[in-house]
Amino acid sequence: MNYTEFLYLYLLDKFKGERSIFAIYHLLKGKRTAQTIQDGFLYQVHPFFNVYPTLDRQSFEASISELQKCGYINGEGSKAVRLSHKGELAIEAMNDRYTLPNGLDGWFSGERAECFWMRLSLLVQTLSHLIKHEKRFIPIINDTVTLRWLKRFFRKIALDRNELSDNLFLELKTLFETLPAIEADLLTYKLSGNGVTGLTMAQLMARFAIEESELYLLFYSGLHKIYQKVSDQPAMFTLLKKLLPALQGTTLTQSTSKTKQLLDKGYSLTKIAQYRGLKETTIQDHIVEIAFHDRYFPLQPFVTEEARQAISGALKKIPSRRLSVIKEALGNDVDYFQIRLVLTKEGSS
Numbered sequence: 001m002n003y004t005e006f007l008y009l010y011l012l013d014k015f016k017g018e019r020s021i022f023a024i025y026h027l028l029k030g031k032r033t034a035q036t037i038q039d040g041f042l043y044q045v046h047p048f049f050n051v052y053p054t055l056d057r058q059s060f061e062a063s064i065s066e067l068q069k070c071g072y073i074n075g076e077g078s079k080a081v082r083l084s085h086k087g088e089l090a091i092e093a094m095n096d097r098y099t100l101p102n103g104l105d106g107w108f109s110g111e112r113a114e115c116f117w118m119r120l121s122l123l124v125q126t127l128s129h130l131i132k133h134e135k136r137f138i139p140i141i142n143d144t145v146t147l148r149w150l151k152r153f154f155r156k157i158a159l160d161r162n163e164l165s166d167n168l169f170l171e172l173k174t175l176f177e178t179l180p181a182i183e184a185d186l187l188t189y190k191l192s193g194n195g196v197t198g199l200t201m202a203q204l205m206a207r208f209a210i211e212e213s214e215l216y217l218l219f220y221s222g223l224h225k226i227y228q229k230v231s232d233q234p235a236m237f238t239l240l241k242k243l244l245p246a247l248q249g250t251t252l253t254q255s256t257s258k259t260k261q262l263l264d265k266g267y268s269l270t271k272i273a274q275y276r277g278l279k280e281t282t283i284q285d286h287i288v289e290i291a292f293h294d295r296y297f298p299l300q301p302f303v304t305e306e307a308r309q310a311i312s313g314a315l316k317k318i319p320s321r322r323l324s325v326i327k328e329a330l331g332n333d334v335d336y337f338q339i340r341l342v343l344t345k346e347g348s349s
Contacts, residue, residue, distance in 0.1 A: 017082025
């Protein structure tokens with residue numbers, strides 16, 4: 001069994017036989033739908049959101065087919081898929097051989113960490129040319145927003161290019177020393193500079209003899225760790241903190257963002273639905289997505305404290321994360337919307 005197959009078995013095991021194989025595919029690819037977002041939290045796999053963006057569907061299905069042929073999983077395609085007893089034993093055996101990185105935070109840190117990385121990559125490359133008095137070069141990042149950010153950054157910064165370069169080196173050295181060696185190496189080799197071109201993922205695979213899936217997980221684990229480190233300790237990284245994207249740059253879907261604007265103004269769920277000409281169930285989906293995105297989203301006034309305690313108590317007793325199973329155990333005292341909201345907190349804690 002290779003690393004990719006181990007990863008798929010691990011995620012299938014987390015889904016408890018209650019989702020199809022495509023729940024894994026959409027999760028790793030970062031498909032931003034209500035179902036994928038909800039599944040990520042219900043089954044506590046949201047750290048893996050969008051950490052394998054280049055995953056090819058054909059190769060994914062081929063790996064799943066191989067796992068089925070070997071008898072590791074039962075079920076196929078769009079039907080619920082679960083691990084066989086052989087698959088459970090295989091995961092236990094492979095735990096000694098393969099490990100999953102512990103720094104993944106795809107849902108909460110993913111897009112902001114990507115923005116941080118693009119700014120860092122462009123800054124490193126630019127400084128490496130400026131200290132050599134070379135102003136003409138092809139930017140490694142051609143994103144217009146990032147290029148505009150860099151121009152503003154240089155207009156505001158008080159340090160000259162050499163001081164800036166020295167400070168950046170020291171902060172990156174401190175930051176990378178907190179990482180496992182392989183994660184620090186992957187991030188370092190991805191950076192470009194004067195006379196040095198960052199390696200592609202294919203080149204990194206060859207250099208480190210690592211499978212593509214493991215490479216992506218290790219890279220994003222390292223990236224999410226340094227992003228969180230700078231976010232949590234800005235006083236230690238006075239230069240790198242300037243590369244952090246603004247918190248108001250959310251990753252909500254466009255329609256949900258419009259609902260949030262009205263929610264922030266104090267509109268009720270019913271009023272929002274009327275104002276936007278949408279069904280209340282659609283607005284409920286938006287509110288659940290907002291709660292998934294915001295760790296500190298208040299459940300009230302949508303869920304009373306009594307209902308929250310009842311749902312939390314049921315979740316401790318019920319191994320399933322199927323909403324219908326949870327609802328059946330709770331009866332008519334709560335509705336699906338309330339269950340989903342409470343699960344946002346249970347799943348992200």
